[in-house]
Amino acid sequence: MSEAPDVAGNPYAAELAAAKKAVALAARLCQRVQRSMLQSDIQSKADRTPVTVADYGSQVLVSLVLKKELPSYSFSIVAEEDSKDLRKDGAQEILEHITTLVNETIVNDGSYNMSLSKEDVLATIDGGKSDGGPSGRHWILDPIDGTKGFIRGDQYAVALGLLDEGKVVLGVLGCPNLPLKSTNKQNDVSSGDQLGSLFFATIGCGAKVEALEGSEPQKISVCSISNPVDASFFESFEAAHSKRDLTSSIAEKLGVQAPPVRMDSQAKYGSLARGDGAIFVRIPNKDYIETVWDHAAGSIVVTEAGGMVKDASGNDLDFSKGRYLNRDRGIIATNKYLMPLVLKALQEAIKEEH
Numbered sequence: 001m002s003e004a005p006d007v008a009g010n011p012y013a014a015e016l017a018a019a020k021k022a023v024a025l026a027a028r029l030c031q032r033v034q035r036s037m038l039q040s041d042i043q044s045k046a047d048r049t050p051v052t053v054a055d056y057g058s059q060v061l062v063s064l065v066l067k068k069e070l071p072s073y074s075f076s077i078v079a080e081e082d083s084k085d086l087r088k089d090g091a092q093e094i095l096e097h098i099t100t101l102v103n104e105t106i107v108n109d110g111s112y113n114m115s116l117s118k119e120d121v122l123a124t125i126d127g128g129k130s131d132g133g134p135s136g137r138h139w140i141l142d143p144i145d146g147t148k149g150f151i152r153g154d155q156y157a158v159a160l161g162l163l164d165e166g167k168v169v170l171g172v173l174g175c176p177n178l179p180l181k182s183t184n185k186q187n188d189v190s191s192g193d194q195l196g197s198l199f200f201a202t203i204g205c206g207a208k209v210e211a212l213e214g215s216e217p218q219k220i221s222v223c224s225i226s227n228p229v230d231a232s233f234f235e236s237f238e239a240a241h242s243k244r245d246l247t248s249s250i251a252e253k254l255g256v257q258a259p260p261v262r263m264d265s266q267a268k269y270g271s272l273a274r275g276d277g278a279i280f281v282r283i284p285n286k287d288y289i290e291t292v293w294d295h296a297a298g299s300i301v302v303t304e305a306g307g308m309v310k311d312a313s314g315n316d317l318d319f320s321k322g323r324y325l326n327r328d329r330g331i332i333a334t335n336k337y338l339m340p341l342v343l344k345a346l347q348e349a350i351k352e353e354h
């Protein structure tokens with residue numbers, strides 16, 4: 001099934017339809033694994049196994065769907081996971097589990113008549129080894145972003161972007177645990193309590209959201225707050241991922257009153273893009289280098305919703321340097337009114353850091 005372009009003249013309409021289908025299918029596998037993890041109470045004594053199963057399964061499904069839907073493409077994908085651990089002694093059972101999950105998800109969906117062997121699964125995972133870079137087209141995939149949130153039963157995202165000649169031109173964010181209903185009344189597209197939001201954007205065509213299970217897409221935009229006193233902050237749920245003392249120092253400098261909203265994954269970018277909150281700040285430890293798949297999809301959803309995403313120097317994020325994001329430490333996403341103020345506060349906070 002291929003969708004008609006939803007925006008007249010969208011040069012990436014075919015890629016967008018394929019990417020949405022890929023993310024939605026992968027999200028279904030993740031939902032199934034997350035539900036069974038919770039039921040059997042693996043959550044409290046989790047080793048990495050069930051997470052790894054869903055991460056790998058999602059990566060396989062996204063790659064498969066993209067290849068099936070865009071057969072004439074020269075296929076390149078920069079994806080987080082590789083098969084090294086699955087090829088080790090003792091990993092047979094996990095590999096078997098992933099293969100079963102992938103095949104069952106394909107059968108339940110009914111779009112494709114195929115069945116993968118364990119070797120196919122390994123080879124498909126390793127297809128994600130591309131280095132991306134400044135020329136040609138490369139998909140960028142985080143099969144589960146917010147793995148820790150996923151284990152906890154909280155937020156996570158399947159995040160897929162497309163890089164074309166060094167620029168992110170398309171992004172799809174599947175957020176299975178994020179309500180479709182926005183907390184911002186102006187952007188409220190749903191009256192019910194439906195769970196699961198699919199955000200998507202292509203360059204120059206705006207950002208939209210629809211139900212993960214499918215619904216009429218709705219255009220979204222970032223909030224128009226210009227006074228930081230009225231703004232709210234998003235930050236990582238995991239304290240180790242972003243320095244909270246710096247975020248609170250920035251909030252204080254700006255006079256932000258509301259406590260920070262802590263959320264895992266690029267669901268933060270999606271929420272910000274529809275105006276659920278005004279500012280997302282991420283300042284990892286000094287020695288941490290960001291990867292492209294943690295920001296590609298989320299950043300284009302925000303910029304196409306009228307927002308801005310910058311590094312600590314006020315530069316755009318550069319996704320053309322390979323698997324890592326070549327950037328000054330710190331990422332800010334917010335609207336055009338607040339960006340200069342947040343940038344200044346962040347630079348001051350980093351200077352004062354000891």
Ligand SMILES: Nc1ncnc2c1ncn2[C@@H]1O[C@H](COP(=O)(O)O)[C@@H](OP(=O)(O)O)[C@H]1O
Nearest residue numbers: 144145146147148236240241264265284288294
């Ligand atoms: N010490 C650290 N500092 C900053 N980011 C980290 C980190 N350890 C892991 N991460 C990244 O933070 C991502 C989750 O982002 P968030 O903090 O917004 O939930 C993880 O994505 P994965 O879950 O895909 O591995 C991982 O890439």
Ligand SMILES: [Mg+2]
Nearest residue numbers: 142145146294
């Ligand atoms: Mg990630």
Ligand SMILES: [Mg+2]
Nearest residue numbers: 080142144145
């Ligand atoms: Mg991940």
Ligand SMILES: [Mg+2]
Nearest residue numbers: 080144146147
């Ligand atoms: Mg990871």
